[in-house]
Amino acid sequence: MIPVLLVKDHGLVKTTKFENPKYVGDPINAIRIFNEKEVDELALLDISATPGNHGPSFDLVQDVASECFMPLAYGGGIRTLEDAKRLFGYGVEKVVLRSAAASNLALVTQIADFAGSSSVTVSIDVKRARFGRVSIHCPGTPMHGNADWLGYLRRATTAGAGEIILNAVDLDGTMSGMDKDLIAQAAQVTTVPLVAVGGVGSLDHILAGVRAGADAVGAGAFFVYHGPRRAVLITYPGYDELSALLGAVE
């Protein structure tokens, strides 16, 4: 189970359906709390890097990585192999490519050749239109609006992605449950670990995601919001609680 932290202009934010980023705190402070809670893994995604065209926020990553005693994945603004090398040098385990992969899968291959496929994650955002038509959501890239998301997922794996993050845009920040059908379809075609994100609001939702075929589940709002009024409070279930939950799957 992986907290997915979104960063915008160096502040920690949370979006709803990929919109309305709301400031929820200081990223370094959040990392310290997640350290204490012995989180299994953390993903940090800078959602302002690509739209702002300013590349990865290297100084922030450096600060975060120096405090992070768990696996760290970083995404946002990565455009070249050099960007990825610099991030690995700071202690990032995995780079997450979304727009860069959708524009140019060769970059995935380059990074995988350099650092091994376990160091490259491809993130794919999918959106459901009316009548259930599913398409890739990746504005500014040739893949945006493409309905062959499963084909893209397969090509990303062939290109060298060692992990896939599947994000259900419509469920982002809603805490209303995961899209089990999407997860099951993706699990059918992936040969690498699948991390499903979008819609987690309870431990039962996580269990449903794993039962549908996800190897891990990522969540944002679930870890940073508390109660019906969505007060900001970083929480993370204890290891015992998680292993009891997931023990039920096996």
Added chain:
Amino acid sequence: MIAIVDVGLGNVASVRNMLDRLGYAADCRGLPDGLTETDRYILPGVGAYDEGVRRLSETGWYDHLRSLPESTHVLGICLGMQLLGTSSEEGELDGLQRVPAHFERFNVAPLRVPHMGWNLVQPVNADPIFDPELPEWRYYFTHSFRAVCDDASVEIGRTRYNTDFTSAYRSGNTRGVQFHPEKSHRFGMSLLSRWAELPC
């Protein structure tokens, strides 16, 4: 002094950060100049095997690490563990030959490769880097190759991923761990501080 071999294979900063947190002085070193057999060495690494061997050779680290006596404390992490062995299916170059083990591609169908995520280690042959008081030994893994020991007595940790494999080994004072202690919070801190405290 703890010297962290820094030849651009990633992950160096995380190891130093954890040692800093634990209160041990550690230096990331691009070259082995001035270091001796009384220093301690950590060989971290993420990446491809041949590239790793090549970089060690270019920097003089390959010869330095090969010539250290058995009594010097050397710890290889992930790719670093692979580099300490004799050879790997991932590449063609010779490893550092400090531990009699070679590496083979993981073949664990239907489970996925790379083996990525947290998994348990069962200590074997009672090596002091694993605290016997812990209720379990849980670490973060991410790898596609696994050690095959020529001599079963070098195995100090075993992990199950469809099949049992050697997740930690030791020959003399050279040790290798397939997992990432620097990314395994309290379990990793325990292991690294016990390693740093091993008598010379």
